[in-house]
Amino acid sequence: MAETLRIALAQLNPVVGDVSGNVARVRAARAQAAAQGADVVVCTELVLSGYPPEDLIYRAAFMDAIEEQVHALAAETADGGPALIVGSPWRKDGHSYNAALVLDGGQIKAAVLKHHLPNYGVFDEIRVFASGPHPGPVEVRGVRLGIMVCEDMWYTDVAETLSETGAELLVIPNGSPFELDKGDERLSHAAARVKETGLPLIYVNQVGGQDELVFDGASFVLDADCALRHRAPSWQESLTVTEWRKGPQGWSCVPSTLAAEGSREEQVYQAMVLGLRDYVGKNGFPGVILGLSGGIDSALAAAVAADALGPDRVWSVMMPSPYTSDDSLEDAAEVARLLGCRLDTVNIIPAMTAFDQMLGSFFSGLPSDITEENLQSRARGVSLMALSNKFGPMVLSTGNKSEMSTGYATLYGDMCGGYAVLKDVYKTMVFAVSRWRNANTPAGALGPQGAVMPDRVITKPPTAELRPDQKDEDSLPPYAVLDDILERLIERRQHLSEIVSQTGYESAVVERVWRLLNRAEYKRRQAPPGVKITRCAFGRERRYPITNAYVGPR
Numbered sequence: 001m002a003e004t005l006r007i008a009l010a011q012l013n014p015v016v017g018d019v020s021g022n023v024a025r026v027r028a029a030r031a032q033a034a035a036q037g038a039d040v041v042v043c044t045e046l047v048l049s050g051y052p053p054e055d056l057i058y059r060a061a062f063m064d065a066i067e068e069q070v071h072a073l074a075a076e077t078a079d080g081g082p083a084l085i086v087g088s089p090w091r092k093d094g095h096s097y098n099a100a101l102v103l104d105g106g107q108i109k110a111a112v113l114k115h116h117l118p119n120y121g122v123f124d125e126i127r128v129f130a131s132g133p134h135p136g137p138v139e140v141r142g143v144r145l146g147i148m149v150c151e152d153m154w155y156t157d158v159a160e161t162l163s164e165t166g167a168e169l170l171v172i173p174n175g176s177p178f179e180l181d182k183g184d185e186r187l188s189h190a191a192a193r194v195k196e197t198g199l200p201l202i203y204v205n206q207v208g209g210q211d212e213l214v215f216d217g218a219s220f221v222l223d224a225d226c227a228l229r230h231r232a233p234s235w236q237e238s239l240t241v242t243e244w245r246k247g248p249q250g251w252s253c254v255p256s257t258l259a260a261e262g263s264r265e266e267q268v269y270q271a272m273v274l275g276l277r278d279y280v281g282k283n284g285f286p287g288v289i290l291g292l293s294g295g296i297d298s299a300l301a302a303a304v305a306a307d308a309l310g311p312d313r314v315w316s317v318m319m320p321s322p323y324t325s326d327d328s329l330e331d332a333a334e335v336a337r338l339l340g341c342r343l344d345t346v347n348i349i350p351a352m353t354a355f356d357q358m359l360g361s362f363f364s365g366l367p368s369d370i371t372e373e374n375l376q377s378r379a380r381g382v383s384l385m386a387l388s389n390k391f392g393p394m395v396l397s398t399g400n401k402s403e404m405s406t407g408y409a410t411l412y413g414d415m416c417g418g419y420a421v422l423k424d425v426y427k428t429m430v431f432a433v434s435r436w437r438n439a440n441t442p443a444g445a446l447g448p449q450g451a452v453m454p455d456r457v458i459t460k461p462p463t464a465e466l467r468p469d470q471k472d473e474d475s476l477p478p479y480a481v482l483d484d485i486l487e488r489l490i491e492r493r494q495h496l497s498e499i500v501s502q503t504g505y506e507s508a509v510v511e512r513v514w515r516l517l518n519r520a521e522y523k524r525r526q527a528p529p530g531v532k533i534t535r536c537a538f539g540r541e542r543r544y545p546i547t548n549a550y551v552g553p554r
């Protein structure tokens with residue numbers, strides 16, 4: 001019976017669908033762990049397919065490719081190196097499962113099948129996977145490991161079965177997407193399982209961006225007394241070999257590095273950076289292009305892009321109209337200078353004049369209104385898309401969550417683009433994160449050190465500059481009030497009366513925000529994807545009908 005054990009936590013960034021690339025990532029991690037004397041390497045949930053694989057699981061050829069690669073990987077473990085615990089889709093008796101496979105001594109020693117399939121929020125695993133039975137422990141190098149997959153740790157029953165059937169150590173491969181405050185939630189579920197079973201626990205999480213999700217990593221180890229023995233860094237791949245010793249009370253982990261979690265602003269910023277970096281990188285774009293207005297949203301989006309990709313892959317374009325102020329021109333130029341990214345000017349006045357002429361016979365005698373305002377926004381969108389078509393960079397959309405919530409954005413105008421950087425970040429958080437970035441250089445950032453936007457960009461009142469003297473707060477409640485109401489409606493799903501009684505806001509204001517929110521559903525369905533940051537992001541997590549005649553109590 002082993003009295004010491006070295007277990008490697010492989011916090012990897014797989015690419016969904018890239019089976020051979022993912023196998024290569026696992027192979028490299030195993031070689032690195034072997035060089036550090038590891039006995040076992042624990043990888044993340046579904047690392048071979050990438051998480052979440054969604055409907056790829058329905059493709060028999062995809063599942064065949066995975067099976068073939070698993071057998072090859074298993075055969076490689078005959079080399080006397082560490083055992084591998086890899087997450088992989090796995091077929092058995094005509095069903096597809098979300099499994100953790102134990103590969104050792106040249107064989108597939110066990111397939112632990114996920115029991116609790118998450119089917120809420122961003123998850124719909126019941127769509128593609130069958131639920132496995134409660135697993136039992138798997139003996140690896142003389143130690144009975146209680147392996148369970150991600151969601152199985154969020155309930156009591158799987159850990160209970162594992163401990164009752166002799167597990168000595170809980171091991172959990174995860175694909176747990178980032179959202180604010182998720183770290184505490186994970187830790188409290190993990191600690192509950194440790195307390196119930198008296199067993200130490202290893203939690204290994206995926207890192208990287210996948211469409212609207214970003215995985216922060218932050219893998220960790222809890223000892224049997226719930227002491228945190230290791231926390232891997234967030235937002236980057238890592239491989240840590242942890243040392244375990246067996247004493248009279250069971251297994252205990254030798255204390256190792258504890259990476260800091262970072263402030264909320266830092267987490268939001270890093271989530272946007274990694275989400276964008278991986279979206280651009282994994283989809284093969286040479287870089288990004290965006291309209292830089294001199295306002296805070298496009299300045300922050302540009303800063304995130306420069307930190308994600310490097311300033312030389314960010315192309316900013318100022319597109320002045322007759323309503324663009326000198327301050328905006330100066331501020332856009334200063335943002336581009338501070339970031340060190342390319343800035344060009346494309347005047348949209350000729351396009352506005354052309355539309356006046358093209359549509360003049362229809363519009364004659366009618367007052368100028370939102371129609372002409374939206375044409376400016378659309379002229380900018382068309383220009384950016386043309387530059388994207390000609391030169392290849394993907395267009396970034398810069399709308400924030402307050403705007404996405406209220407429909408304060410122009411369809412096929414500023415809503416155009418491939419990816420919306422700030423989509424799940426309320427305007428009040430946009431201000432806070434911009435201040436944070438001006439005072440801090442994020443770890444791993446490819447952009448410049450120091451401030452990335454002039455103070456005036458943060459302090460001036462937000463305006464869309466689509467007509468003279470326009471200010472956002474002329475049409476919307478102040479952002480502090482708007483965001484508070486939106487957060488209560490969206491994330492907390494509060495009733496309107498509850499919001500009024502808890503906050504003292506006028507019920508007419510809360511009613512208006514509710515109406516704006518519901519009315520903009522059609523716009524959100526046409527919005528580009530953007531990374532999930534909050535507890536309830538638009539898209540999969542908030543599914544209201546567009547055609548919606550409900551008028552009863554809300």
Ligand SMILES: Nc1ncnc2c1ncn2[C@@H]1O[C@H](COP(=O)(O)OP(=O)(O)OC[C@H]2O[C@@H]([n+]3cccc(C(=O)O)c3)[C@H](O)[C@@H]2O)[C@@H](O)[C@H]1O
Nearest residue numbers: 370373374377403407408409410411414463464472522546
């Ligand atoms: N249920 C439905 N299903 C499908 N389509 C629907 C629809 N209801 C309206 N529509 C269509 O949508 C059109 C209205 O949408 P749209 O054309 O976008 O225009 P609209 O929402 O009327 O105006 C854009 C709003 O965004 C504000 N804005 C624009 C640009 C930038 C910023 C900023 O500060 O960032 C703010 C602007 O001040 C204005 O309040 C309708 O004319 C109709 O064609």
Ligand SMILES: Nc1ncnc2c1ncn2[C@@H]1O[C@H](COP(=O)(O)OP(=O)(O)OP(=O)(O)O)[C@@H](O)[C@H]1O
Nearest residue numbers: 291292293295296297298317318319320398414464
């Ligand atoms: N003059 C401009 N030049 C370049 N892009 C612009 C210009 N005006 C608007 N845009 C683009 O359209 C987006 C919507 O901007 P708008 O000024 O209407 O409102 P906003 O949401 O307050 O954004 P920002 O804070 O970036 O100004 C901007 O973020 C920017 O990408």
Ligand SMILES: NC(=O)CC[C@H](N)C(=O)O
Nearest residue numbers: 118150151154175176177
């Ligand atoms: N992949 C999963 O099973 C994730 C579900 C889990 N509750 C989490 O977010 O951590």
